[in-house]
Amino acid sequence: xxxxxxxxxxxxxxxxxxxxxxxxxxxxxxxxxxxxxxxxxxxxxxxxxxxxxxxxxxxxxxxxxxxxxxxxxxxxxxxxxxxxxxxxxxxxxxxxxxxxxxxxxxxxxxxxxxxxxxxxxxxxxxxxxxxxxxxxxxxxxxxxxxxxxxxxxxxxxxxxxxxx
Amino acid sequence: xxxxxxxxxxxxxxxxxxxxxxxxxxxxxxxxxxxxxxxxxxxxxxxxxxxxxxxxxxxxxxxxxxxxxxxxxxxxxxxxxxxxxxxxxxxxxxxxxxxxxxxxxxxxxxxxxxxxxxxxxxxxxxxxxxxxxxxxxxxxxxxxxxxxxxxxxxxxxxxxxxxxxxxxxxxxxxxxxxxxxxxxxxxxxxxxxxxxxxxxxxxxxxxxxxxxxxxxxxxxxxxxxxxxxxxxxxxxxxxxxxxxxxxxxxxxxxxxxxxxxxxxxxxxxxxxxxxxxxxxxxxxxxxxxxxxxxxxxxxxxxxxxxxxxxxxxxxxxxxxxxxxxxxxxxxxxxxxxxxxxxxxxxxxxxxxxxxxxxxxxxxxxxxxxxxxxxxxxxxxxxxxxxxxxxxxxxxxxxxxxxxxxxxxxxx
Numbered sequence: 001x002x003x004x005x006x007x008x009x010x011x012x013x014x015x016x017x018x019x020x021x022x023x024x025x026x027x028x029x030x031x032x033x034x035x036x037x038x039x040x041x042x043x044x045x046x047x048x049x050x051x052x053x054x055x056x057x058x059x060x061x062x063x064x065x066x067x068x069x070x071x072x073x074x075x076x077x078x079x080x081x082x083x084x085x086x087x088x089x090x091x092x093x094x095x096x097x098x099x100x101x102x103x104x105x106x107x108x109x110x111x112x113x114x115x116x117x118x119x120x121x122x123x124x125x126x127x128x129x130x131x132x133x134x135x136x137x138x139x140x141x142x143x144x145x146x147x148x149x150x151x152x153x154x155x156x157x158x159x160x161x162x163x164x
Numbered sequence: 165x166x167x168x169x170x171x172x173x174x175x176x177x178x179x180x181x182x183x184x185x186x187x188x189x190x191x192x193x194x195x196x197x198x199x200x201x202x203x204x205x206x207x208x209x210x211x212x213x214x215x216x217x218x219x220x221x222x223x224x225x226x227x228x229x230x231x232x233x234x235x236x237x238x239x240x241x242x243x244x245x246x247x248x249x250x251x252x253x254x255x256x257x258x259x260x261x262x263x264x265x266x267x268x269x270x271x272x273x274x275x276x277x278x279x280x281x282x283x284x285x286x287x288x289x290x291x292x293x294x295x296x297x298x299x300x301x302x303x304x305x306x307x308x309x310x311x312x313x314x315x316x317x318x319x320x321x322x323x324x325x326x327x328x329x330x331x332x333x334x335x336x337x338x339x340x341x342x343x344x345x346x347x348x349x350x351x352x353x354x355x356x357x358x359x360x361x362x363x364x365x366x367x368x369x370x371x372x373x374x375x376x377x378x379x380x381x382x383x384x385x386x387x388x389x390x391x392x393x394x395x396x397x398x399x400x401x402x403x404x405x406x407x408x409x410x411x412x413x414x415x416x417x418x419x420x421x422x423x424x425x426x427x428x429x430x431x432x433x434x435x436x437x438x439x440x441x442x443x444x445x446x447x448x449x450x451x452x453x454x455x456x457x458x459x460x461x462x463x464x465x466x467x468x469x470x471x472x473x474x475x476x477x478x479x480x481x482x483x484x485x486x487x488x489x490x491x492x493x494x495x496x497x498x499x500x501x502x503x504x505x506x507x508x509x510x511x512x513x514x515x516x517x518x519x520x521x522x523x524x525x526x527x528x529x530x531x532x533x534x535x536x537x538x539x540x541x542x543x544x545x546x547x548x549x550x551x552x553x554x555x556x557x558x559x560x561x562x563x564x565x566x567x568x569x570x571x572x573x574x575x
Contacts, residue, residue: 048360076267076292076394076469089360094266096394099293099341100356101266120392120469 044150046107062135068127071097077123079115110139218428219251223421223437226256231287236455237442238306247362248310253424255417256304261285262381264295269393269468271574272386288464293355294396297381301372303416307365314363316341326423331408349402371404371411386574391471466498477567482509491571503527515557
């Protein structure tokens with residue numbers, strides 16, 4: 001344990017999402033800590049205000065609290081078909097709220113494996129529990145996924161300050 | 165989903181934002197780089213009102229009176245033009261049509277048989293919101309802007325300001341983004357489509373619409389339906405021309421169009437105020453494909469969210485015993501996925517079973533008239549005197565068929 005700690009202190013470890021470990025210098029300490037802490041299931045945010053929880057090769061996608069507040073009461077959720085291959089920034093579906101149809105912008109590449117069936121009866125779950133019960137769809141993530149363009153929750157909080 | 169406003173600016177050092185003391189209305193001057201980042205040194209100052217960058221503007225008026233053509237051009241502009249550098253006000257009118265929102269069920273929102281008999285177009289928008297009736301007495305306005313500059317209230321304010329500056333009428337905007345005449349009658353309904361970077365906000369403006377036909381078209385004959393589709397909110401409507409006879413399509417488009425341009429210091433010239441054929445492939449390559457897609461049955465009808473119908477028909481008698489017929493059907497992606505009939509007369513139990521077997525074997529078709537006709541023909545053939553069915557069942561079977569067909573009379 002001590003040895004591993006010492007090694008890491010010299011070469012901060014960055015673990016890719018496919019489980020491979022590589023050494024990366026000049027990784028800021030705070031980022032390194034948050035990565036290692038959440039290795040099992042890490043949550044990331046896109047600039048378009050979608051979140052994705054990554055657990056191994058599985059990803060779950062939803063919209064952030066900020067996004068649901070901006071949208072207002074959601075009355076209809078249009079989700080992708082199971083089996084759809086989606087790339088980053090592809091339109092995955094559509095959320096309708098107060099007369100506006102807003103695209104769901106897919107945050108990470110992968111294939112849709114499951115959609116949240118509850119949302120057809122209770123679309124407002126996206127408003128009440130955007131980060132939990134209001135998840136939108138699950139994916140098998142593309143191998144070798146990088147999270148370079150995504151933010152962890154601390155970085156996202158910071159990003160939100162520039163949003164209004 | 166929200167490509168957030170001023171993302172380009174947000175990474176800039178704070179000290180690049182300065183108050184501009186010489187500007188009126190507390191406008192802010194931001195020193196920003198050109199939007200492309202290519203010339204990082206090439207800085208320029210942009211005056212921003214309400215912290216928004218003012219893009220160039222253009223007014224486009226459609227020369228087509230077909231709803232699909234204009235909706236196609238709107239979609240094309242949304243998909244292909246950089247709306248952050250140039251904003252569009254696209255206006256059009258079309259011959260009578262019923263237009264429902266993206267997640268609506270047109271059968272549930274409108275009288276489709278009536279519309280079909282009158283030859284009206286039935287369309288679906290990509291935007292949210294409710295079902296509307298359009299005819300030549302209705303002006304459609306679409307503000308196409310970047311997602312950052314999407315602001316429904318601003319667009320509605322602009323229209324209200326332009327119209328009330330010219331005519332002495334009382335227009336207000338309510339919290340549903342409807343424009344009201346005399347604070348009571350709806351003259352405009354709103355809907356919007358938001359993409360990652362682009363957006364449009366479009367709305368109707370009723371100036372001399374056939375209100376009687378509007379009412380009839382927006383009353384659906386469908387009964388006993390349950391659906392998760394977006395619901396429309398009916399409202400009492402009125403025409404602007406009742407208040408001010410000078411208000412016509414042409415006077416509205418020029419007044420509003422000029423106001424839209426004047427906001428950024430532009431004048432109406434042949435370059436900034438254009439009448440265009442929306443299906444011009446040279447200028448808008450691919451627009452006819454969009455128009456074709458908008459006219460498909462799949463987009464207009466099959467996109468309706470799943471729904472089901474339950475109807476009860478009473479007043480039948482068999483061997484002097486009264487009975488009722490219950491019809492249950494479910495529709496998924498425009499196809500009749502299940503059809504069940506329940507006849508509550510013990511004497512007709514066998515017929516009940518035969519009919520349900522037939523329905524299981526012959527449902528699954530798309531809800532189009534020709535498919536219903538084929539179903540009807542097969543049913544009549546199957547339950548005819550010449551078939552081996554007990555003869556006394558034939559007239560009852562026909563009654564039950566009538567109940568099934570009545571349940572589908574919204575088509």
